[in-house]
Amino acid sequence: MADLNVSRRRSGQRRRAKWAAVCAGLVLALGVGQQGAAVASDSTAPPKPPRNLLAFPAAAVGSLANPDASPAGADDWNCRPTREHPRPVVLLHGTWANAYNNWSMLSPWLKQAGYCVFAPNYGGAPGSPIQATAHVPDSARQIAAYVDRVLKATGARQVDLVGHSQGGGLTPRWYLRFAGGTDSAHPKRNKVHSLIGLAPSNHGTTASGLGTLTTELGLNQPVSLLVGQAYADQMVGSEVNRTLDRDGDTQPGVSYTVIATRLDEVVTPYTNQFLTAGTGATVRNITVQDVCRQDLSEHLSIAYDSNAAQLVRNALDPAHAKPVDCSLTLPVLGG
Template sequence: MTGLALVTASMIVTTSVASASESAAGPAQPNIVSAAVYALSHPTASPPGANDFSCKPTAAHPRPVVLSNGTGANAYDDWAGLSGVLKRDGYCVFAPNLGGPEGGLFQAVGDIPTTAGQFGQYVDKVLAATGAAKVDIVGHSQGGMLPRYYLKYLGGASKVGTLVGLAPSNHGTNLDGLVDAVRSLPGGGDFADGVIGAVCPACVQQEVGSTLLAGLNDGGDTVPGVNYTVVATRTDEVVTPYTSAYLSGPTVTNHRLQDYCMIDGTEHINITYDHIAIQLVRNALDPAHAWTPNCLT
C-alpha cells in the first residue's frame, strides 16, 4: 500500500494545475455505480447537458449552475443524473474536474484551498462566457463544503446566489470512529498525515477538528448575501455523524431525506441520484416553483 500511495501522490504532486478538462457529454445514468463504470473509460466526459459555454441564461433562470463533485469522484460520475435534469429545467449547467491529475479518473483529492482557488477561476470563466452576474452552486460531499472556502476567503460571496450541499462535509467526519481509531494506534497519526495526507490531502483536511475546518467554521457557518441549502441522509456512511453536514444561520435551510420518505435508505455516494434530493435541489434553485417530494415522486 505504501508504494502505491507514493506513486499516486507523485501523480498528484506533478500535476501543478488541477484539471478543468471536459470532453463530450456522456449518457444519463440512473445511479453512481453505472456512472462510475462509464467513467472508467471516459474519465473526462461531461455530464449530460453540461459545459456548453455558448449557453446563455434565460430570464427564468438567470444564474448558471456550477456542479462541484466529491472527493475521489469526477464531474461525470457524480452528476450524470442531476445535470440533465437541470438542463431540461432551462439552466446553463457547468461541471469542472478539479483537484486531481489532468484527465484522471479521481478528482477532488488535492489541497482544498488550492482547489478552491481553481474553482473560483472556473466560476469567473462561466460568468465571462454567460454574461451572468452570479452563479448558483450545487456540491456533493467535499464539493458542498469547498465552495464555502471560496465564499469566505476568495471573494466568492459577491458571485454566488445559492449554495446547495448534498451530504456536504461542512463540519468534518470521523468515519464512524475510524479516524479516531487509526490516530490512536502507535504511528497512526504519522500514517494519516504522512501517507494518506500525501495521496489525498483533502481527505485529512475533512477530518473532524482539522485546521482547515476549524478556520472555515470560526465565526459562523455562512457569509452574508448567499442562501444555503443542505440535504443530508440519516444513512450517510461517509460524513458521520450525518448531522455534521448541517449549517446554521439565518439564510440556511437544512433537509433530511428521511423526513420526506422514512424508508429512503440512500447513502452518501448515491445521494446525487436520489429523486428526493434532486427535487430539493430544484426547489432551492427555483423556490417559486417548489413542491414537496415523497417516497414516490
C-alpha cells in the same frame, strides 16, 4: 492438450467480451437516455427527476473510460441564462470522484429544466478518474477561476453552486470566504447566490470511526500522502475546519441548503453536515428521511436520488417549489 488450451482461450475471450458488452450497455443506457433528456427542453411542464437504478454504476464505468468527459447537459459555453433561470448552476463533485460519475443524473435533468449547467473536475490530475484529492484551499482557487469563466461566458452576475460531499462543504465554503466568492462588506457583489450541499462535509467527519482512529494515532498526514491532502482536511478538528468555523458557518447574502441522509457512512455523524446561519445569510437543513421515510440513500447514492434531486430543484427555485414525489431509493444504486 492443445485443443484444451484453445478451448480455454476461447472461453476466456467470450467472458471478456461478455463483460465488455455489459459495461458498454450500461454506459450506453446512461449516456443515450440522459442525453436525450438533456435536449428535450421545450416541454412547458417541469420535468420530473429521473429514476434509474443503474445510473450510478453506469456513470462510474463511463468515467473510467473517459474521466475528463463532461456529464450530459453540462459545459455548453454558448448557453445563456433565461429570465426564469438567471443564474448558471455549477456542480462540484466529491472527493475521489469526478464530474461525470457524480453528476450524470442531475446535470442533464437540470439542463432539461432550462438551466445553464457547468461541471468542472478539480483537485486532481487531468486524465485521472480520481479528483478532489488536493488541499482544500488549492481546490477552492480552482473553483474560483472556473466560476469567473462561467460568469464571463454567460454574462450572468451570480451562479448557484450545487455540490456533493467535499464539493458541497469545505471547498465551496472556503471559496466563498477566502477565495473571492463573496464580498462580506457588499453582499450584492457576491459571485454566488446559493450553495446547496448534498451530504456535505461542512464540519468534518469521523468517517464511521476510521477518521477518529487515524486522528488519534496521528496518521492523517501519512494517510493523506497516499490518498490526497483532502482526507486530512476533512477530518474533525482539522486546520481547515478550524479556520472555516472560526467566524461562523455562513457568508452574508448567501442562501445555504444542506440535504443530508441519516444513513451516511462517510460524513459522520451526519449532523456535522448542518450549518448555522450567521448575519445576512439563510440556512435550511434537511434530512431526506424527514421528507421521504422510504429513502434509503447513503453518501454515494444521494447524488442519484430522485427525492434529493427535487429538493435541489426547490432550493434553486423556491418560488416554484414542488412537493417531493417520494420514491424508494436504494444504497449505492440510487433511484
